[in-house]
Amino acid sequence: MIELSNVSKVFHQGAARITAVGNVNLRIDQGQIYGIIGYSGAGKSTLIRLLNGLEQPTSGSVTINGQNITAARGETLRQARLKISMVFQHFNLLWSRTVSENIAFSMQIAGVPKARIRARVAELIDLVGLNGREHAYPSRLSGGQKQRVGIARALANNPDVLLCDEATSALDPQTTDQILELLLDINRRFGLTIVLITHEMHVVRKICHRVAVMENGHIVEEGDVLALFSHPQQPITRQFVGQLNDPLAPETLNPALISDLPGSVIRLTFTGQNTHQPVVGTLTLKYGLPFNILHGKMTQTAQGVFGQLWLHVNATTTQLEQILADLHHSNIGCEVTRHG
Structure with a gap:
């Protein structure tokens, strides 16, 4: 489904050469909820931008559903991105638009007929549990409700892949659990492949099938969540697992x-x-x-x-x-x- 082969991303700041992602090899199967965990500066956000083509790798290739995203340009890349949606940490909603209008926005850009947009918006509002809030503006929503709008908007064009960049880190623990349960329900219902970027082991524990641990731009450990929790190999992995330990x-x-x-x-x-x-x-x-x-x-x-x-x-x-x-x-x- 998703395959990264020898992917590196190097940024240049003056004479300095900064390797944000270094020689990453990764495979994510169809229908998996895959976690990528690491602390700030580990390279997680750069990696997720490589997945949706917002960044081009310095070397290596990114393939999604058999299509080489790295080589795609113009209209081909635009069509590929329609199948790779994103949920953001700080929601990124349009504050001058209502809940329904925010969800409809990406479909309008894609040229979907108005009747289909109305039907799809109603379906998504029901799916994410925002019935009765269709005409509310983002300023009148809680953090959890805003993220539900973000998830609904990301699902509007029936993507194959949902990328979540720290999608729960701005939420309180109870709301975080509710959003994770929603993502788990979406995965179970539609078999949607979800990639979660996070620095919270609770998120990985709650819903992920597999996880990769990033440090200094490299994946230092990868595997099934249960195996990684029970037998962490790397010091940073043991540190993350320790987040859930009883003090x-x-x-x-x-x-x-x-x-x-x-x-x-x-x-x-x-x-x-x-x-x-x-x-x-x-x-x-x-x-x-x-x-x-x-x-x-x-x-x-x-x-x-x-x-x-x-x-x-x-x-x-x-x-x-x-x-x-x-x-x-x-x-x-x-x-x-x-x-x-």
Whole structure:
């Protein structure tokens, strides 16, 4: 559906050469909700502008639905962009137009007949939950309502791809969840491919199927959301996953709080059906050792549940090795975070 091959974008500021995107290779399948996460300056916004042809790569190619966007020019590029819509962080609504007029605007530019525009606007207003607000101006709307208008406008010409550039970062947490649920519903109903640019791991966790982590213009880690959450490889990925950690997780506690407990601390990581296994009871029965639960948490992602559990046990070296082997055999990730 979307394929980036060796894509780089270099900007020149005087004698300085700034690589905003460096040699990115990426594939996004039809119907996926794909997250691209990174902090400010990582290159996310430049990357999304390369996807819709607003920026031309310095090298490499961008292909969408088999069409090379990089090589498209003039009318060919304009027609391609009609199938690649955008939702913006700060809404970008026309303040002198009503909700209906904002949604109709892109169809008017595309030359859609008036009768079809009226029908499509009514359909979209119902889809995004703005019934009764058709004639309101943006100044009379809440942030969430403005973003619903932005989403409806982006869907007006029946795009194949919806690009969301920090579409929820200007919203409060409750409204963010509502907008994410709307995007998830749109994806499920129409099989629309959605690419989300964000710096918030909550957004990725909530609705994305796959995610790429960007740092300094490069993709440093990529994969299924559940796998990335349960086994982050890069320091920046672990930092993002840590955004969702309970501040009272054992790794953030003062070591003095458990320093008087002899023994080891083990962190267990569960995914999918493994979260239902009676791990602590099984280990206790097998080894005859008391396992103290220090902390536990469960996190729901679009692909399923993953959980983490911190256990304290006073075991011999041999017993500890056997315990870890049993956990691995049960497909439960484990790491000794403190040796006794």
